[in-house]
Amino acid sequence: MITTTDLTKVYRSRGREVTALDGVSLHVEPGEMYGVIGRSGAGKSTLIRCVNLLERPDSGTVTVDGQDLTALPGPRHRAGRSLRRARTGIGMIFQHFNLLSSRTVRGNVELPLEILGLTRRERARKALELLDLVGLADHAAAYPAQLSGGQKQRVGIARALAGDPKVLLSDEATSALDPETTRSVLGLLRDLNKQLGLTVLLITHEMDVVKAVCDSAALMEHGRIVEAGVVNELLATPGSRLARELFPVAGPVAGDGRTVVDVTFHGENAGQPVISHLARAHDVDVSILGAAMDTVGGRQVGRMRIELPGHPESNAEALAYLRERGLTVEPAAREAPAPRETPADGGTDEDPGPRPTDALAPEGTR
Template sequence: MITTTDLTKVYRSRGREVTALAGVDLHVRPGEVYGVVGTSGAGKSTLIRCVNMLERPTSGTVTVDGVELTALSGGENRAGKELREARRRIGMVFQHFNLLSSRTVQQNVELPLEIIGLDRTERRRRAAELLDLVGLGDKARSYPNQLSGGQKQRVGIARALAGDPKVLLSDEATSALDPETTRSILRLLRDLNQQLGLTVLLITHEMDVIKSVCDSAALMRGGRVVESGELTDLLAKPGSELARELFPLSEFGTGHAGSTVLEITFQGDTSAQPFVSQLARTYQIDINILGAAVETIAGRMVGRMRVELSGAHQDNVVPIGYLREQGLQVDVLGAADGALA
């Protein structure tokens, strides 16, 4: 649905060059919620703004729903007719909502419909529909100033959906909101994704946002995507940076010297198995649980457990093999010296 290939963006000012994007390949499949996470300055904001050409990339291509936007004339401030039409099919929500204070909530939602050229009655009908969809049917006549942050973002979402887009871009949509409101907005995005089959590309600096709504994620650093994929795959991938950030166990104990410490990740069905007691019974070994957590990531139960087996790694090869056979992902953190990362 959204594909970028080798996207670069270099800003030039007063002879200095700043590379914001250094070759980004992104592939967002239809109907998924894709999150791009990174610290500020990682280039994620530039990336999302390149997707609808609010920033014209220096090189590379952007294709949204089969249309290669980078091939259309104009960009940034002087968009050509074709690019403007393509933008109408891409909704965008912003961190600071960007609602017009001179217009009522309903009129704000009607704005994109005015641009499309719908007549008055049709605009009203559609705006009312959209406001019901985001749960603000009773606020149509209010002005943005009379709304709370969460309500403003709901209006922003309704407005972004007015043109019936297939793609919704979310530029830190929840970063100006408190945790409770963030959850309700994320729930709304997830609902819209499921009800309307909307593809969502969001950028955020909060891992929690990725955890609660995304199917796939990409981690950006220094203008590059350093890791990307479906969350369930990432969690199963040994040494995945995103998985570690999504599911940190660092505060757990690190075991004793001379023992083997394992990190076991289990997903879906495997989480129902009593593998710890099975292991102890089968191999007659002692298992010390250092820590464990279960979370819902991408709509699936995922658990992670850190356990300590007595004896060095070579003494525990067989039990580790048994666990892997059960469909569990096992990372051996270290053995013998007890000095663990």
């Protein structure tokens, strides 16, 4: 549904160049919830803005629903109508809601419908249907100042659905919300994904968002994707950085005469007493140094750092025992220092980004 190929984007200002995207290739399947995660400055916001061409990449292609958007003329071009029409199939949710304070909730949802040329009656009917879908039908006459953060974001989601999109883009949509509200909004996005068959591409710096709703994920650093794949498969992949960051486990790894490994439990073995069986079957003392467990995609997944006495060579049979039972076993990795963050996004997390009407605005109004 969404494919980017070798996207590059360089921002130039006062003789200085910042490479926001450096050859980014990404593929999102139809109906998938895909998360792009990375630190501030990794290039996430630039990537998502290039998907609907609110930012035009310097090179590379963006294909959405089989159509190469980068081949279409810009909105200021005489033939730019085709790009605007393609954008109506792409909804976007913003971090800071971007609601118009002078309009009611219903009026905010009706705004893109006005641009699309619907009559007043059609706009009212459609807006109320969308507000009902996000659980805010009884707040249609309220103003944004009267809403909570979670309610404002639900209005933003309803507005993003106004054009009956096949693709929904989420630009840090939950980063300004408290944990409980975040869970509620993520649950709504997951429900809409299943109910409407939406393909959802979301960017975030929160690992909990990926764990809660994403089918697949990609890790971005310094304008590049350094790892990508199906979340459950990544969790079973030795050496996966995303797996380590989704389920970080603490515990000392240095020292001679002992074996320290990280063990990932997934599938049916997540609830089995494998470690106690290991201790009895191989008559070995097992120390648990750290553990993390959660639910990903409706399945329980966990990681555990354990210590066995003796060198790895002397524990080969014990480690093979764990692998034979479907667990992923790898040497515990020392924590690397956090990389220094750089403004590769061409802005900061506080940048509200493009106006919500940019993707639908008539020619010559931007």
